[in-house]
Amino acid sequence: xxxxxxxxxxxxxxxxxYVEQNGVANIDEFFKKKLKSWQxxxxxxxxxxxxxxGKSSYINAIRGFEDDDEGAAEVGVKExxxxxxxxDHPTNPKIKFWDxxxxxxPNYPDLETYCKEVKLETYDAFLIFTSNRFTANDQQLxxxxxSIDKRFFFIRAKLMTMFALRSVKxxxxxxxxxxxxxxxxxxxxxxxxxQRESLTLSLDILTSLSPQFLQRKVQVLKTRMWMVAxxxxxxxxxxxxxxxxxVDLGLIMNEIxxxxxxxxxxxxxxxRFAMLSVSTQVEVKALCSILAGSVSxxxxxxxxxxxxxxxxxxxxxxxxxxxxxxxxxxxxxxFFFLKHYLKRMEKAAELVIKEAFQNLxxx
Ligand SMILES: Nc1nc2c(ncn2[C@@H]2O[C@H](COP(=O)(O)OP(=O)(O)OP(=O)(O)O)[C@@H](O)[C@H]2O)c(=O)[nH]1
Ligand SMILES: [Mg+2]
Numbered sequence: 279x280x281x282x283x284x285x286x287x288x289x290x291x292x293x294x295x296y297v298e299q300n301g302v303a304n305i306d307e308f309f310k311k312k313l314k315s316w317q318x319x320x321x322x323x324x325x326x327x328x329x330x331x332g333k334s335s336y337i338n339a340i341r342g343f344e345d346d347d348e349g350a351a352e353v354g355v356k357e358x359x360x361x362x363x364x365x366d367h368p369t370n371p372k373i374k375f376w377d378x379x380x381x382x383x384p385n386y387p388d389l390e391t392y393c394k395e396v397k398l399e400t401y402d403a404f405l406i407f408t409s410n411r412f413t414a415n416d417q418q419l420x421x422x423x424x425s426i427d428k429r430f431f432f433i434r435a436k437l438m439t440m441f442a443l444r445s446v447k448x449x450x451x452x453x454x455x456x457x458x459x460x461x462x463x464x465x466x467x468x469x470x471x472x473q474r475e476s477l478t479l480s481l482d483i484l485t486s487l488s489p490q491f492l493q494r495k496v497q498v499l500k501t502r503m504w505m506v507a508x509x510x511x512x513x514x515x516x517x518x519x520x521x522x523x524x525v526d527l528g529l530i531m532n533e534i535x536x537x538x539x540x541x542x543x544x545x546x547x548x549x550r551f552a553m554l555s556v557s558t559q560v561e562v563k564a565l566c567s568i569l570a571g572s573v574s575x576x577x578x579x580x581x582x583x584x585x586x587x588x589x590x591x592x593x594x595x596x597x598x599x600x601x602x603x604x605x606x607x608x609x610x611x612x613f614f615f616l617k618h619y620l621k622r623m624e625k626a627a628e629l630v631i632k633e634a635f636q637n638l639x640x641x
Contacts, residue, residue: 288504288595288596290595290596292312293305293308293508293596293598294598296308297598302512302598302601305508305512305598306509306512306513309505309506309508309509309512310509312505313502313505313506313509315476316475316476316477316479316480317476317480318476319372319472319473319476319477319480320372320373320374321372321373321374321402321403321465321469321473321477322374322376322400322401322402323373323374323375323376323401323402323403323404323405323465324362324376324378324396324398324401324403324404324405325337325375325376325377325378325404325405325407326378326381326396326404326405326406326407326419327380327381327405327406327407327408327415327416327419328380328381328382328407328408328409328413328415328416329356329357329358329379329380329381329382329383330355330356330357330358330380330409331380331407331408331409331435332407332409332435333359333377333378333380333407333435334351334352334353334358334359334377335351335353335435336407336433336435337351337365337375337377338350338351338353340368340375340458340461341365341366341368342368351363351365351377357379357380357383357384357385358380359377359378359379359380360379360385361379362376362377362378362379362396362397363376363377364376364377365377367462368458369481369482370477370480370481370482372477372480373462373465373477376401378396379392379395379396381415381419382413382415389415389418389419389422393422398422398423398426399426399428401428402428402469402470402473403428403429403430403465403468403469404423404428404429404430404431404468405430405431405432405433406419406420406423406430406431406432406433407432407433407434407435408432408433408434408435409434410434412432416432420432429467429468429469430468431464431468459488459491462481463490463491463494465477466478466494475498475501478494478495478497478498479495479498479499479540483495483540483541483542487542487631487634487635488631489628489631492541492542492624492627492628492631495540495541496541496620496624499536499537499540499620500617500620502533503613503616503617503620504596504613506529506530506533506612506613506616507608507609507610507612507613507616508596508598508599508609509526509529510525510526510529510530510608510609510612511525511599511605511606511608511609511612513526513529524608525577525580525608525611525612526612527573527576527577527580530576530580530612530615530616531568531569531576533616534568534569534616534619534623535569537619537620537623538565538566538569538623541623541624541626541627542627542630542631543562543565543566543623543626543627543630544562544630545566546559546562546563546566550630550634553633553634553637554629554630554633555629555633558626558629558630558633561622561625561626561629562626562630565619565622565623565626579615580611580612580615581611582611582615583610583611583612583613583614583615583618584607584610584611585610585614586607588610588614589605589606589607589609589610590606592606592609592610592613593605593606596609
């Protein structure tokens, strides 16, 4: 069975602090909150750069707006955007694009005034729009952003022929969609870890079906596992017959169901399911069957992952687990069961993506 090296993403400092202050009595509340916290994360992206570089046009393009549509950002040849304006990401309202005024205009003649007026430090990451060549403003802006410990990347908007992108009909072949998936990944990479992980979970895998994006999801799901296992140990309600452990079955089922939606495994009977090869259908069906299947079967599956040796390692690594009634064995069986199951679901999701691509090419 696994050794200590296999435990990924366990960050015990916060738990330790909590236990020191509150004891273990309500530790389940602590983990429940942590596991849900990704839903509250909002990311503010500052769209900045020289005046006229195409910032507002770009925001319209990725939102699928024509420049003269109602609700579109105002576009123009001369110093058009006067104050920071917020626009939602088209598929994820947790990402806010802030259309900032251009730099180097009468209202914002120098960098210092600009940074102060647009409140540069309030954004989480930046896209710096440049025209054909890098200007002094671009360089100074980049330096300034780095000095406040934020990340940015350059976009040469007009070279990306956004107008061409916009005119293509929306479909799975839509290049705007690919452009957009690339942009989203770049944004993710520019964010601090916690925001990146939270945002990864809030992105819909179907809009950016790609093996890389699947990997990102899986990595984040792995970082939750030790928390789910801790919670299962803390809230253990169902004793497993024949073994002296108990786990929280409802919690485990919820997490598996979360994996299913996060990884985009289609429901049986849905059009996406019907498009899969027979062997992939069988695997997806088998994986999802435990969500509606018999409790005793699930219990036996989980119990198979109990291990004394691993339990000892857990207690060394996360001491509070040892002080819980059902303790380390519950943790271990939950953790390894989830680990094993996520691996299988990841493999199935890879097939789902691969087959979706093949279908696209046949179309
Ligand atoms: N050829 C071409 N022109 C573009 C493109 N994107 C924007 N423009 C034009 O460039 C001008 C400036 O565009 P905006 O999007 O208003 O630029 P901005 O960076 O928001 O400018 P400010 O709000 O003044 O900072 C407009 O006339 C746009 O029509 C592009 O991809 N190609
Ligand atoms: Mg503008």
